[in-house]
Amino acid sequence: MLIYDTRYRSLTIQVVAMIGFMLLAAWLINNTLANLNTLGKPIEFGFFAEPAGYDINQMLVEYNNQDSHLRAAFVGLLNTLLVAFLGCITATIVGVLVGVLRLSNNWLVARIMTVYVEMFRNVPVLLWIVLAMAVLIESLPAPSAFRGDEPEATMKLFDTIAITNRGVYVPEPLFSRSLGNFHLFGNSPLRFDVSLDLIVILAVLIASIFGMRTMSARANRIQESTGVRPKTWHINLGILIVPMVIVLALLGFHLGYPELRGFNFGGGTHLRNSLIALWLALSLYTAAFIAEIVRGGILAISRGQTEAANALGLRPGKTMRLVILPQALRVIIPPLISNYLNLTKNSSLAIAVGYMDITGTLGGITMNQTGRELECVLLLMLVYLVISLLISGVMNWYNNRVKLVER
Amino acid sequence: MKKSVFLGALTVAGMAAGVASAATVDDVKARGTLNCGVATGVPGFAAPDANGEWQGFDVAVCRAVAAAVLGDPTAVEFVPTTGKTRFTALASGEIDMLARNTTWTFSRDVDLKFTFVGVNYYDGQGFMIPKELGVTSAKELDGATVCIQTGTTTELNLADFFRVNNMSYEPVPIETNAEAQQQYLAGACDVYTTDASGLAATRATFETPADHVILPEIISKEPLGPLVRHGDDEWGDIVRWTLNALIAAEEYGVTSANLSDMASAATDNPEINRLLGTEGNLGEMLGLDADWAVKALGVAGNYGEIFEKNIGESTPIGLARGLNAQWTNGGLLYAPPFR
Incomplete structure (x- = not known):
C-alpha cells in the first residue's frame, strides 16, 4: 500500500x-x-434581456424603466464604483491627516484624534451609515421649507447651493457651445456617452501639468549649475490657468444654478443624501483604520531619521513630508490595499440608505422581480471579485514602484 | 482507487436524489412549529404588540393554519421578512408559508414557482401625501419625490403609472414600512406609495393622521394572499382550505360565539357539518383531524371577526369591508363549497 x-x-x-x-x-x-x-x-441568464420595469434615482448614464435588467445592473455598477472611488480618496486624505496628527506633540490634537479613531473603528459601519442618513434626513430642511415669502430656510453661498434633507443641490457646469457627446458601444446595454467637452478640458489640463513639469525640470537644471533656483511659480500658474480659461471661454462655460420647481429643486447637480451618507460613513470609518496604518508606518521609521533631518535644519512639516512619509509609504501601502478593498465591499451596505448600487439593482430589485437568486448572487460575487482584483492589481503596481529596491 | 471514486459517485447520486421532496406538512408536524413569514411590522396586518406577541390580520392566517395542523395556535415561529427577503426565505424552505400582504401576480405564481392559495385581502396601490401640499389627484404628482418599498409590485406599478402619464418622479427606495414612515414624516419624500390598506395602517400610527390624505386614484389591483412553495400540493391544499374555512364560516354564520355549540352536534346545515367535521371526512382527506376547521376557527373566529378585530372600522386603521365583503354582500370573498 x-x-x-x-x-x-x-x-x-x-x-x-x-x-x-x-x-x-x-x-x-x-x-x-x-x-x-x-x-x-x-440556471439561465435569459432574464437579463427583459425590461427591468423599475426606476433608479441616481443614474450616471441614461436609463429608463424600459431598459433591460443588464442595463440596470450596469447603472448600479457605476454607482458602486462612484461611491467606492469617492470613498477611497476621502478615506486616504482623512486617514493620513489623522494618522499624522495622532502623533502630534500637541496633547489636545493627539487625544481628539485618538477619540476619533477609537469611536469609528469600534462601531459597525452599518450603524454609522444609518446614523449619517438619519442625521441628514432629520436635521436638514425639506424643500418645502424654502417656499413662501418668508421661507424658513434659504439657499447658501449667494443662492447657489441648496442644502435639503433630500440631498445637496450644487451648480452644474454647462457649455453653451458644447462639442456634444461621443457615443460608445452603439445600442448595447453597456452603451454610454462620453462628454467631448470633458475630454478637451482633461487634455488641456494634462498638457498644462506636463508644461509645469518641464518648467520645474528646467529650474532644477539651473539650480544645479548655478546654485540659484529661478522663480517659477508665476509661470506655472500662468501655464495652468491661461489655457484653461481660453478653452472654457471657447466652450461657452457657465453654471446652471438650482432653483425651486414644483415639489423639488430643479437644475444643478443633485447629490442625493443617500450618496452623501454612504460616502461620509464609509470614508470616515475606513479613515480610522488608515490612520492607524499610517501611524504604524511612521513609527516604523527609526527615530534617527527624524533627528538627522532636524540636524540638517528641516522644519517638522518638511521632515514629515520629505523624509518620513516617503519611507513610511513602503510599510503603509500593502495594508492600505486591503482597506480599499474593505471600503469597496462595505459599499454593498448601500441599500440601508436606499443608495442604488449594484447590490441594490442586480442583487436587490432584479433578483426579487425575476426570482433568479442563484444567478444574480453568483454574478454579483463575480462583479465584486473583479472590482477587488482590479483595485489590488493597480495598488500592487504602485507598491512595486515605491517599495525599496533590493539588490 | 477506481472503486472508491465509483462508490463516491454513487453516494453523490443517491444523496442528490434524496433531497428533492419531503412533504412540508410532515416537516411541520415533526418540528412541532409552523414557520410563518410575515411583514417586519405593518400595524393591523402583522406587528408585535406590547407583550411581544405577534398580532394582525396576516398573523391570524398563520395561527389558523398552525391550529389546524398542530392543534396549537401559538406553535408558530414568526419570521419577519422584508419585501426583498420574503421570496428567498420561502423558496429556500426557511419558512413554510408566507402571509405578508403579498400580491398574487402571474410571474410570481408561474415564474417564481410559488402557489398562491387564495386572497385574504383585495387591495390596490394608492398614494399618501401631506394635506398642506394641496395635491388632490395623483395626476398632479409630476416631479415629486416618492418613497417606495423596494422589491415590491408597487415599485413596478409606480414606474408604469408615471411613464404612461408622461410624468417624472424621483424614487427613494426603502426597505421597510418603518423607514418609509421616517422619511415621509421628515419630508425627505413628498409621497408615500404602497397598498391602500398599508397606507391606512401607517397613517393610523401618525400623531396627526388628519394632516395626510390618501389620493383617490387606485393605480393597480393588488390581491394579497398567503402563498407556499410550488410542487407540494398537499401542503398548499391545507393552507388554501384553512383560509377558505375562515371565509366560509363567516358566510354560514359560524362565529367564535356559537362554534362550540355547532361543533358538538350536527346542525341542520350539511355544509356547516362538513366544514366542522360532524359529517363526512374532509379532515381525513387533508390528512388532518376531523375537527381541523374547528381548531382553526377557535383561534380568533371567522374571517369577518378577524377583519373587524385587526383592521375593521372600529380599529384605528378603520378599513371598510369594501371589496372584502362576502359575495352575498356585494364583495369578492367567495369560498368554494365544502363538499
Whole structure:
C-alpha cells in the first residue's frame, strides 16, 4: 500500500484529500442543480434581456424603466464604483491627516484624534451609515421649507447651493457651445456617452501639468549649475490657468444654478443624501483604520531619521513630508490595499440608505422581480471579485514602484 | 482507487436524489412549529404588540393554519421578512408559508414557482401625501419625490403609472414600512406609495393622521394572499382550505360565539357539518383531524371577526369591508363549497 511507503505517503494523502474535496464540491453543485431542476428553475441568464420595469434615482448614464435588467445592473455598477472611488480618496486624505496628527506633540490634537479613531473603528459601519442618513434626513430642511415669502430656510453661498434633507443641490457646469457627446458601444446595454467637452478640458489640463513639469525640470537644471533656483511659480500658474480659461471661454462655460420647481429643486447637480451618507460613513470609518496604518508606518521609521533631518535644519512639516512619509509609504501601502478593498465591499451596505448600487439593482430589485437568486448572487460575487482584483492589481503596481529596491 | 471514486459517485447520486421532496406538512408536524413569514411590522396586518406577541390580520392566517395542523395556535415561529427577503426565505424552505400582504401576480405564481392559495385581502396601490401640499389627484404628482418599498409590485406599478402619464418622479427606495414612515414624516419624500390598506395602517400610527390624505386614484389591483412553495400540493391544499374555512364560516354564520355549540352536534346545515367535521371526512382527506376547521376557527373566529378585530372600522386603521365583503354582500370573498 502506498500509505506505508514513506516516499509516497504525503503524496497519497494529498491526492486522497484532493479527491475528497472535489467530491464534496461536486456533491454541492450537483445537489443545487438537482434541487433547482425539481423547482423548475434551471440556471439561465435569459432574464437579463427583459425590461427591468423599475426606476433608479441616481443614474450616471441614461436609463429608463424600459431598459433591460443588464442595463440596470450596469447603472448600479457605476454607482458602486462612484461611491467606492469617492470613498477611497476621502478615506486616504482623512486617514493620513489623522494618522499624522495622532502623533502630534500637541496633547489636545493627539487625544481628539485618538477619540476619533477609537469611536469609528469600534462601531459597525452599518450603524454609522444609518446614523449619517438619519442625521441628514432629520436635521436638514425639506424643500418645502424654502417656499413662501418668508421661507424658513434659504439657499447658501449667494443662492447657489441648496442644502435639503433630500440631498445637496450644487451648480452644474454647462457649455453653451458644447462639442456634444461621443457615443460608445452603439445600442448595447453597456452603451454610454462620453462628454467631448470633458475630454478637451482633461487634455488641456494634462498638457498644462506636463508644461509645469518641464518648467520645474528646467529650474532644477539651473539650480544645479548655478546654485540659484529661478522663480517659477508665476509661470506655472500662468501655464495652468491661461489655457484653461481660453478653452472654457471657447466652450461657452457657465453654471446652471438650482432653483425651486414644483415639489423639488430643479437644475444643478443633485447629490442625493443617500450618496452623501454612504460616502461620509464609509470614508470616515475606513479613515480610522488608515490612520492607524499610517501611524504604524511612521513609527516604523527609526527615530534617527527624524533627528538627522532636524540636524540638517528641516522644519517638522518638511521632515514629515520629505523624509518620513516617503519611507513610511513602503510599510503603509500593502495594508492600505486591503482597506480599499474593505471600503469597496462595505459599499454593498448601500441599500440601508436606499443608495442604488449594484447590490441594490442586480442583487436587490432584479433578483426579487425575476426570482433568479442563484444567478444574480453568483454574478454579483463575480462583479465584486473583479472590482477587488482590479483595485489590488493597480495598488500592487504602485507598491512595486515605491517599495525599496533590493539588490 | 477506481472503486472508491465509483462508490463516491454513487453516494453523490443517491444523496442528490434524496433531497428533492419531503412533504412540508410532515416537516411541520415533526418540528412541532409552523414557520410563518410575515411583514417586519405593518400595524393591523402583522406587528408585535406590547407583550411581544405577534398580532394582525396576516398573523391570524398563520395561527389558523398552525391550529389546524398542530392543534396549537401559538406553535408558530414568526419570521419577519422584508419585501426583498420574503421570496428567498420561502423558496429556500426557511419558512413554510408566507402571509405578508403579498400580491398574487402571474410571474410570481408561474415564474417564481410559488402557489398562491387564495386572497385574504383585495387591495390596490394608492398614494399618501401631506394635506398642506394641496395635491388632490395623483395626476398632479409630476416631479415629486416618492418613497417606495423596494422589491415590491408597487415599485413596478409606480414606474408604469408615471411613464404612461408622461410624468417624472424621483424614487427613494426603502426597505421597510418603518423607514418609509421616517422619511415621509421628515419630508425627505413628498409621497408615500404602497397598498391602500398599508397606507391606512401607517397613517393610523401618525400623531396627526388628519394632516395626510390618501389620493383617490387606485393605480393597480393588488390581491394579497398567503402563498407556499410550488410542487407540494398537499401542503398548499391545507393552507388554501384553512383560509377558505375562515371565509366560509363567516358566510354560514359560524362565529367564535356559537362554534362550540355547532361543533358538538350536527346542525341542520350539511355544509356547516362538513366544514366542522360532524359529517363526512374532509379532515381525513387533508390528512388532518376531523375537527381541523374547528381548531382553526377557535383561534380568533371567522374571517369577518378577524377583519373587524385587526383592521375593521372600529380599529384605528378603520378599513371598510369594501371589496372584502362576502359575495352575498356585494364583495369578492367567495369560498368554494365544502363538499
